Amino acid sequence: MTFRAPKGTDDILPPASRTWRRLLLMWEDWAARYGYDLVLLPFFETTEVFARGVGESTEVVQKQMYTFEDKGGRSLTLRPEGTASVVRAFLETGADGILKAAYSGAMFRYERPQAGRRRQFYQVGVEYLGSRAAAADAEVIELGYRYLTDAGVPGLSVLVNSIGDRVCRPAYLEVLKEYLKERRAVLCDDSLTRLESNPMRVLDCKVCAPRLSDAPSPVDHLCMECATHYDEVRAALRDMDVPYEEAPRLVRGLDYYERTAFEYVATDLETAQNAVGGGGRYDGLAELLGGKPVPGVGFALGLDRMVLTLFEVEELEPLDVYIVVAGDRRGDGAKLASNLRYEGIRTDLDVEGRSVKAQFRAADRRGAATALVVGDEWDDGRVVVKDLATGRQEVILKEEVAAWTRRT
């Protein structure tokens, strides 16, 4: 073996790829049901889009970006997430009003790979741009929940929180910092650093959190507008029968979030990375990117992690027909295959000149419903059709083959 896929990347081959295709098709359907339209955006952006959008202080920007210089001397970065690009694209159009965008595709982060964490990973997501309404938050959260449920992710729970906005968060952060400074002695090294750079992150530090059970929560320090918004989001979720848990310690790792923050967790997953999706509101992001104010809310779901939760029987895509050629009837078999394929019937055949027995075995392995034998009967305009499930076979006119394979 001379070459391997780069560290942290996966080749998703059949039959496993069928699961992925299923999830992607299902995603398109659910996004469309809620009125989200597809957007196809660049896989790389000007580095500044992420540096400013996602936030200089974040782990993602500080150490996980695939940044490179192109031949024109521009600093570009492979997208580590989708939201900043969608907002950038919306601002670039100069349009007003609402955009409900759905996307799917690969994201890139330079990290040490482990279960559920790859350097190239796949997300599906939506962004609801142009609305501050709590109903938008609730709709987005519901969509993710319905899709994940339909996809079959087991042990799903929806965690929600509100982390305040530009009005109330600064005051809260002061309160939190005071609290944390009094407890410097029990904080780990990472948390001591975060105390200055991003104090809310200390709340979900696995090491420190147990010792900080009485820490002030963002939800207890919301301004009137944020509190009302959060109440409305939760009320709407209840109205739509979306089960959720309030998670006062839930803090997201990207700087642009404010107000609503939420996460979808696959509690059955025994690996460490059991968050299959996350999102929130980001009313300040457009301005961080130098644009006019555009409120928004959205989420991203990790397909790799969804797949980890699924235990699917993996089999190749079944065929309708496998053509077995006897003697030197290969040309006739190929012609029949061509006709059937034109008719929309999934057809395959051997091109290696293998034995009839080997061809039947191949038909079976490929899960073909029907085998056709092209032999001497062909001269009378007939072929043998065999139902591989029952083993029954008969000789019919070749013009009748398409109809015969569609008989059930």
Next chain:
RNA sequence: GUGACCGUAGCUCAGUUUGGUUAGAGCGCCGGGUUGUGGUCCCGGAGGUCGCGGGUUCGAAGCCCGUCGGUCACCCCA
């Protein structure tokens, strides 16, 4: 970036404890048994620089050192 564990056939693994002659199994793959019939069964076959490099030794898959790769966890996040 830190730590732990693991690298033997396409896949899953045995063999390493006590170094010893042509390195094994199951599954998969190919062929035959059925000169035009699969899924079961029987027979046969192909396929391995034992991750790589160096060292110790009469002799290394096995012991030592290094290196590369993988996995899981921390960190962080989807």
